[in-house]
Every structure is written in C-alpha cells, then in structure tokens.
Amino acid sequence: MISGNTAKNNGGNGFEDEYSINSTWTNNFANGNDADGFYLDYPGVSTFRYNVSNHNGDDGFDLVDADGSGYEGPTDFSWNKASYNDDYGFTADYGVPGKGNWARHNAGWNCYDVVCI
Numbered sequence: 001m002i003s004g005n006t007a008k009n010n011g012g013n014g015f016e017d018e019y020s021i022n023s024t025w026t027n028n029f030a031n032g033n034d035a036d037g038f039y040l041d042y043p044g045v046s047t048f049r050y051n052v053s054n055h056n057g058d059d060g061f062d063l064v065d066a067d068g069s070g071y072e073g074p075t076d077f078s079w080n081k082a083s084y085n086d087d088y089g090f091t092a093d094y095g096v097p098g099k100g101n102w103a104r105h106n107a108g109w110n111c112y113d114v115v116c117i
Helices: none
Strands: 006-008 013-020 024-026 029-031 038-041 048-049 052-054 061-064 074-080 081-083 090-104 111-116
Touching: none
Parallel strands: 006 029, 013 038, 024 048, 029 052, 038 061, 048 074, 052 081, 061 090, 074 090, 081 090, 090 111
Antiparallel strands: none
C-alpha cells in the first residue's frame, strides 16, 4: 500500500510508477512538481482513492497504457482530486472505472477517459 505520502516541488514527476500490479494508493498528495503529479504506467488491477494533485507543471494524474497491455487498468479510481495543473486534471489512455473524482481549474481538460463529477 502506498499511503499518506507527499511529493512536493520535484524537478520531474511527483509520483512515478510502472507496473504496480494489485497496488493500493490512498491519501497521497502531489503539489508543485515540474511534470505530472502522478505518472502511472501500466497501473494494472490497482486501487486509487483519495489522492490529491494540485499546481503541477503537466497533468495532475496521467495513467499511461492503462489497458490493452495484458495488465488491464485500475479496478477502482475514485474520490481523487486535481486542480490548477498546467495540463489535464486526469487523463488515461483508456477509460478507467470509478466515481467521485473531482477536477477544476486545470489548463487542459479536467477529465479525459476518467469518470469525474
């Protein structure tokens, strides 16, 4: 479980992860990073809840190759927040299941292939 961590003012991505199969991400905070707040490559059958990503230099949450790789996408991506990021709030290469995600005031689209309220 990846929980309760802060990634702030890093020169690249706040959180960057590849191939986290069956992982759980909860209550993590990314703020002021030069690139994505959360960059998640092949986040297969994982759970992402209650994470926050604000004021990052690219996307708040970037889910790359979330499906179609044999690893599938997240099983639950819910109740996350993204605001004031320089590109998308949430973006995924494929749609991901979830509910209650909140995105406001991002420079790009707030939600792309991620369910938001």
